[in-house]
Amino acid sequence: MKRILLLLMLIGLHNAHAQLMQDKEKYTKGDTLRGSLRTERNFDVREYHLNIKVDPSRKYIQGYNRIVFVPQQRLTVMQIDLFENMKVDSIVFHGKKLPYRREYNAVFIDNKESFKKNKKDSLTFYYSGKPIAAVRAPWDGGFDWKTDKNGKPWIATAVQGTGASAWWPNKDHQSDEPDNGMTIKVAVPNGLTNVSNGRLTGKKDLGNGYTRWDWKVINPINNYDVALNIGDYVHFGEAYKGLDMDFYVLSYNLEKAKKHFQEVKPMMDCFQEKFGEYPFKEDSYKLVETPHLGMEHQSAVAYGNQYMKGYLGRDLSGTGVGTKWDFIIIHETGHEWFGNSITSSDIADMWIHEGFTTYSEVVYTECRWGYEAGQKYINGLKKNVRNDKPIIGPYGVNKEGSGDMYPKGALMLNTIRSIINNDDKWWKLIKEFSETFKHMIVDTEMVINFFEQETGLHLEPVFDQYLRYKNIPTLELKRDENGTAYRWITDVKKFDMPVDVSINGEKIRLTPTTEWQKLDTPPKGISVATDRFFVDVKVGN
Template sequence: MKNLILSFLLITGSFSSFAQVVGENNTEFTRADTLRGSLRPERTNYDVKSYHLKLKVEPEKKFISGSNIIAFEVLNDMPVMQLDLFDNMKIDSIVYKNKNLDYRREFNAVFINFPEALQKGLKDSLQFYYHGHPKEALHAPWDGGFVWTEDDEGNPWVGVAVQGTGASLWYPNKDHQSDEPEEAQMDISVPNGLMDVSNGRFLGKTDLGNGFTEWRWKVVNPINNYDIMINVGNYVHFSDKYKDLDLDYYVLPYNLEKAKKQFEEVKDMMACFYEKMGPYPFPEDGYKLVEAPYLGMEHQSAVAYGNHYQNGYLGRDLSGTGIGLKWDFIIIHESGHEWFGNSITAKDIADMWIHEGFTSYTEAIYVECEWGKEEALEYLQGLRGNIANDVPIIGKYGVNSEGSGDMYYKGSNLLNTIRSIYDDDELWWNTLKDYTKTFRHQTVSTKQVEDFFNKPIETDLKPIFDQYLRHSSIPELQLKEENDQIWYRWKAEVKDFSMPVDVFIDGKEKRLRATSNWQKINSEEDDLGDIRVNKKEFYVDVRKM
């Protein structure tokens, strides 16, 4: 859940999403934005292979210290490497081949100079030592940072949410979504009596003899930077299985019985998602829900859960239909990100609709599995009340700009419209599963997504994607009576826009191959009042002239 959230309005009663939207509505960008969002030789000359965090967390001081061992492969001769770490964090040293490297800092970028340019093909690593008081989040996950708090029994409880703001607010990395480490290990030391839960499989723990215990976790699949996570608390653990997939749950002790009941929904969700979207993308790393001191986040194989063991979104229904109160929003939405966002990741955050549009659509997928297609369509239609249609979904490339918060529900309604254009549910579900299989564990662009969903059908989806993603408004179907005939056309920003749409005429459904030019409806019906557009399946405006 992330990226967006136009504001904290959801909690207060209006539209809301889940996380930080970076650069939304910006028309001017700074040097810092470019350093964070662009791909220059200092970044593209190497490929990250792994991260190995060794970190001490001191909740009473709100302080972290340690290092990240960064393994990499040189793709082109490289005299200078860019890594990223927020400028409020202090660098102790950067060590390569037992020697300290020179570096300079510019905003949150760290430019590391090698004595001699590293040669293409070299596989090596460096160790980056640092410490500091990381940025705190005031309203996680709507803003990025650490959450330092206590549970109801007075024990320290620590969480982190960084999507959008940047993983470099707490550990050094190449903070760009185009490059994911192939694996990551987290060795996290916390005060005795507390537990750290991170991504992947538990490797073991060691009492360090200084009042701290080190908890070790490892991910063996590619993982994006903002998904790498720590959760520190007085957790208890219980487990379950879905088929061969391990389901592990870490919750506060006084919530154990509530969690055992609420998390039963995970198995129904997995059955649905396996059928409609394909197998869970990270079986080697398992699946976890971890109780968090904020609403939630899709941290890969360690999903943060803070919905207080209730259905809906903090007990609310974002669709206004009542359907959203039948299931736990955070379990379904954040777990849907394992397929869309974690397994398939946008190369540039300008394309974050690839995460949020598809994941918001998984909410409707789950509704359809449990209660049928009509309720799923009703749910999607209800969500349209949260869409602003004021800014294009896609942001500006290369400047760390995520675009519009409409990426969530305008994105999901776009996908439902594409499904309706397919007009073949078997083909639609097969295409969706083929999509998750084809791009499994990859980073992608909007063009790749458009081309993939365009291929199975004769209708050209390019103008449709263009209108919904790159323009603020949705197409308007105009209808008029003239010379005892009914005429129709599309009004849209995309030149020569065309899109099929279904209407009901005298109770019968008819597909119109509408374009930007006026056409006649071949029907004896000549009363505009008797024509109704199928707006449940097509997200469009209608104007009767």
């Protein structure tokens, strides 16, 4: 419920920026049905109880989801999402089948007697079909139907962006997570294991060639994080400093995994120091080997980096630093704090997930190899920034902004760190941000307000320029025999941001605005600290 209230409070602020962020793309009614909070979606999800059977030979699933909810107003129609290629078998409410109609990937359930305001209730949604198959998971969503090198089925789900409703019925919007968690029961052919989120509560031989694996999630969970991982898995694990850590890998990779996954320990030490306690301790931490590269599936992080350092052996920064550690372990686990614990209400604000998580790569590097190594790594990411369009996307239509949300979002945070210019305050701020909004739904306005309140600095223009416009700030310098004039060139009006420079070998801090200012002493040379401030520099006469 707290997520719904926060969203309603801030929806006006969202709308104020919506026109600015709209690009030339056309959006369908289907986009709006998925991306907006319509009246038919005005209910708070309390629990999901998913129970399905997976038939690898037919690439077919069948089962039901019992949805426990509380309407925020009297509803005669409720929207539940399920992709149109999947069949609705029946929807049962208080023992009766309810009529429904389908539009795009939305299912509108009619109840003449109404779902009563503030009354906790439930319905059971039975369904079946062949879910869409991912061609190149995780970049396109769906079921990843593969086999391992022994020819055994190896199957995983990865649906971020595409939507959880690609394979199970739910309220497919990031603003609402099941407050009391969920149960996930998955029947798979005997001899295979299904690993899902949370903790294993039991397994049962169904006597029909299938075994059902039962999992329980205590904490709220993003819909797209709910995952199936089916394969010839073996398990190992340990309790590390009070945290249960479990690893599920293909049987023939056991010894390799035991050695490679040792990196989880220093990572957890670092992240818990900088971001606070692991946010899903009750559900344990798991790494699960998958046929796709990876995904931040809450408490069941998908791992497919083939036991390599870097990103499949490559360094995304091009500096050599990024091959000191396994990119997928670090990045996808960073999402446990940023994306899974702290979640954006609209995917237009996905920079909150990806910018902070990309910065977690820098944090880990700094923890292990020092400040200079961390700064070397993040400066290497500059080459990946395209400045093609704003990082924030249009609201209400299920649309993300620029992929720059990853490197540019992290570089913006590194710039704010330099603005604060006090690492004790910086680390305190990051940890308090993570702990204050633990298990909460947020948006850009809330992040900005928090950073401004905690630092006492006017940071809104900084966030706005990096997030809402494609260009980064440009420091313009003009030199003549009398000195040097300077100002910011930005899209944001009345932009102001301090920046460090070196003048004749002396380091000083300038406070430029969009109005010209002048240095009294003509410098022989001036250099801008572009290694700590992600800005362009324009020099003229």
